[in-house]
Amino acid sequence: MKALAMIMAGGESPALSVLTTQRAEPVVPFAGKFRIIDFVLSNCVNSDIFNVAVLTQYQPRELIEHIALGKPWDLDRATGGVRVLQPYPTRDGGGWQRGTADAIRYNLGFVQEQNVDAVLILAGDHVYKMDYRKLLTFHEQTNADVTLAVREVSPFDAYRFGMVKTELDGRISNFEEKPRRTRSTLASMGIYVFKRDVLIDWLLREGKDQVDFGREVIPSLVKSRRVYAHHFDGYWVDIGTLQAYWEANMALLAETPALELDDPRWVIHTRSEERPPAWVGAEARVDGNLLCDGCRIEGRVERSIISPGVVVAHGALVRDSIIMRDTIIGEGAIVDRAIIDTDVVVGAKAEIGAGDDNTPNRHDPARFSTGLTVIGTASHIPAGAHIGRNCVIRPHRNAKDFSDKTVASGETI
Numbered sequence: 001m002k003a004l005a006m007i008m009a010g011g012e013s014p015a016l017s018v019l020t021t022q023r024a025e026p027v028v029p030f031a032g033k034f035r036i037i038d039f040v041l042s043n044c045v046n047s048d049i050f051n052v053a054v055l056t057q058y059q060p061r062e063l064i065e066h067i068a069l070g071k072p073w074d075l076d077r078a079t080g081g082v083r084v085l086q087p088y089p090t091r092d093g094g095g096w097q098r099g100t101a102d103a104i105r106y107n108l109g110f111v112q113e114q115n116v117d118a119v120l121i122l123a124g125d126h127v128y129k130m131d132y133r134k135l136l137t138f139h140e141q142t143n144a145d146v147t148l149a150v151r152e153v154s155p156f157d158a159y160r161f162g163m164v165k166t167e168l169d170g171r172i173s174n175f176e177e178k179p180r181r182t183r184s185t186l187a188s189m190g191i192y193v194f195k196r197d198v199l200i201d202w203l204l205r206e207g208k209d210q211v212d213f214g215r216e217v218i219p220s221l222v223k224s225r226r227v228y229a230h231h232f233d234g235y236w237v238d239i240g241t242l243q244a245y246w247e248a249n250m251a252l253l254a255e256t257p258a259l260e261l262d263d264p265r266w267v268i269h270t271r272s273e274e275r276p277p278a279w280v281g282a283e284a285r286v287d288g289n290l291l292c293d294g295c296r297i298e299g300r301v302e303r304s305i306i307s308p309g310v311v312v313a314h315g316a317l318v319r320d321s322i323i324m325r326d327t328i329i330g331e332g333a334i335v336d337r338a339i340i341d342t343d344v345v346v347g348a349k350a351e352i353g354a355g356d357d358n359t360p361n362r363h364d365p366a367r368f369s370t371g372l373t374v375i376g377t378a379s380h381i382p383a384g385a386h387i388g389r390n391c392v393i394r395p396h397r398n399a400k401d402f403s404d405k406t407v408a409s410g411e412t413i
Contacts (some may be wrong), residue, residue, distance in 0.1 A: 001136050002116040003051070004196075005044050006107075008100050009037060009124035010057030010087075015241045015367060018376035019341060021395050024056065026124035027063040028245070029324050029342075031252055031261060032292040032307040035066055036239070037124045038270045041073045041082075044122075046266055047132040051080035053110065054124065055103045057087050057096075072269045085110060099211035105203045112200060119199050121213070123190040127248060127259070128236035129266050130191075138230045139193045142170065145225040146198065148218070149191035149232050160238070161187035162214045164229055172227045177214045186229065188214070189236060198225065235259050243370055246339060249305050249322050253288050275308050283314065299329070313348075321353075330383065340375040341395070347383030354386045359410035361390045368392065368410070 013025035020028065026037035037054075044052050052075060056063060063084075069075075070082035085107050089095040097103040104111070104121065111119060118139060120132060130149070139147040150164055163184040165174040176182055192213065202221065203210075210216035221227050235258050239245040251257060261268060275294030280286060285300040294308040299316035309326040312318055318335045327344040329335060335346065336353035346352065353373050361368035368374075368390040375381065376395030382402055387393065388409030397413055407413060 001118055001140050003049055003118045003120050003132070003136055003193075004111065004114045004116045005049050005052045005120045005122055005132075006104060006111075007037070007040055007052065007054045007122045007124045008103060009054050009063060010060070010097060010103060011125065012058045013125065013240065016245065017242055017364070017367060017392060018374055018394055019242070019245075019339070020059070021376060022059060023062045024059050024124075025240075027066050029307060030127060030239075030245075031249060032290055032305050033272065034261075034268060034270050036127060037063070037066070038268055039127050039129065040122050040124055041067075041070075041075070042266075042268045043128070043130050043132060045073050045075065045269070047130075049120070049132060050075060050077060051114065051116065052082045053107070054082065054084045055097075055107065056084060057103070060084075060086060066271055068271070072271045074269075083110075099215075100213045101203060101207070101217045102211040104199070105208075108200055108203060111196065114196070116196055119194045119196050121192040121194065125240065126190065126236060126238050129234060129259070129263075129268075130232060130236070135191070135193060135230050135232075139228070142228045143226065144193075144228040145195050146218070146221055146227045147193040148172065148227065148229050149189045150186045150229045151189055151232050151236060152185050153187040155182075155185060158182050158184070158187065162190075162218065163187055166229045170228045170230070172222050172229050175219045175222045175227075177219065186231075188218070189232065190214070190238075192218070242339065242367060242372060242374065246322065246372055250303070250320070252290055252305070253303055273308060278306075281314070284312075299331075307342075324377075337371050337389070338373045338375065341377040341379075343378045344375050344381070345379075346375075346381045347385065349383060350381045350385040350387070352381065352387045354388050355409065357409040358389055359408070361392060361410050361412060363412050364392070365410075 009026040013020045075082035162177045163182045278291045279296045281298040284297045287302045292308045295306045295310040298314040299312045302319045305322045307325045311328045313331040315332040316329045321338045324342045329346045330348040332349040333346045334351045371389045373391040375393045379397040382399040385405040387407040392412040
C-alpha cells in the first residue's frame with residue numbers, strides 16, 4: 001500500500017512554557033542530541049515511507065533549519081522525500097490554519113497530486129517507535145475508511161486523550177474527545193490512516209466546516225464511515241507538559257530504559273553537529289547521566305541529561321536536570337531539578353532550584369507546582385544569584401533583569 005505521511009508540526013504548545021517561546025514543540029531538544037520530531041521522521045523511514053510532508057505554522061524557523069533537505073533521514077530524494085508545507089494567504093481571506101483538519105484542508109491540493117492509496121496523519125510532538133507498516137496492513141485488511149492507532153491508558157489520564165470504544169472486530173463504535181468521565185481505557189494516539197479519497201471528500205464536502213480531527217472529524221466519521229482501531233503496546237509518550245517532558249528525559253537514565261536509543265534495528269536519525277568527544281576532568285564526578293558529544297565536565301553531575309557543547313565548570317553541581325546545548329554552568333554553581341535551555345550562562349556560585357520551598361508559580365500554578373525551575377534560552381544568570389523552585393526565567397534575561405539576586409520560589413522573571 002502506497003502511503004503519504006503528513007506530520008502536524010504547527011502547534012503553539014504553551015504548556016511547555018519558555019521552551020516553546022521561540023520554537024515549535026516538535027523541534028524542542030530531547031535526550032540531549034535529538035529533537036522530538038526526529039522520532040516520527042525516523043519511524044517513517046524505518047517503515048519504508050519516504051514520501052513525507054511536514055505542516056508548520058507557529059515559530060517554524062528552527063524546525064525548517066533542522067529538517068533542511070532531509071538528508072539525515074534519507075529523505076533528500078528527487079521523488080518523494082520530505083517537503084515542509086507552510087501557511088499561505090488565499091483569495092477568500094484564509095491562510096492561518098485553525099486546527100489539525102484545517103491544516104490538512106489547506107494542503108489538499110498537495111494530497112491530490114500524490115499517487116498514494118492512504119494518507120498517514122501523524123503528530124510531530126510525540127516520542128515513540130512504531131512500525132507504520134503494521135498499521136497500514138491492518139487498515140488495508142479491514143477495508144477501513146479510517147484507522148486510529150490506540151493504546152491502553154489509566155482511567156485517571158482519560159481526560160487528556162480522545163477515548164474510543166470498539167466492537168469485537170475492532171470497529172470503533174464511539175469516540176469522545178478528552179471526556180471528564182468515561183469507562184473506556186482505549187486512547188487515540190493522534191495517529192490516523194485515511195483512504196486518500198475519503199480524506200479529500202470529507203474535508204471538501206461533508207466535513208468542510210470542521211477544523212479539528214479529534215473534536216470534530218473523527219466523531220463524525222465514526223457515525224457514518226468504517227473507522228477501526230489498531231492496538232499499539234510499544235513505547236509512546238506525549239510530552240505536552242513540562243513535567244511529562246522532564247519525566248520522559250529522566251526515564252532514559254534507568255539501567256534498562258523503556259526507550260532504547262541505541263537499537264541498531266530501529267535507528268533514530270537526527271541532524272548531528274560535528275563535535276569532539278565528551279571530556280570528563282580528573283576531578284569530575286559523574287553518576288548515572290547521559291552525556292553528549294562536545295560537553296566538558298569538570299564538576300559533579302548526577303542523574304542529568306547533558307547536551308552537546310555544555311560546560312560544567314570546576315566545583316559546580318548539576319543534579320536531576322536537563323541542560324541543553326552550549327550552556328555554561330559556572331564554577332561553584334548548583335543546579336537542582338531544573339530545565340535549562342540553550343546558550344544559557346549560569347554565573348559562578350549561582351544556585352538554581354534553591355531551598356525546600358515548593359510554592360507554586362504565581363503566574364502559572366497549574367504547570368509549575370512540582371519543584372521544576374525553567375530557564376529560557378540565551379539567559380545570563382548573574383554570579384551569586386539564588387533562584388528557588390517553580391520559577392520561570394524567560395529567554396534573553398540578563399543581569400539587569402535581576403534587581404535582587406534572590407528569586408523566591410514561584411516567581412517569574
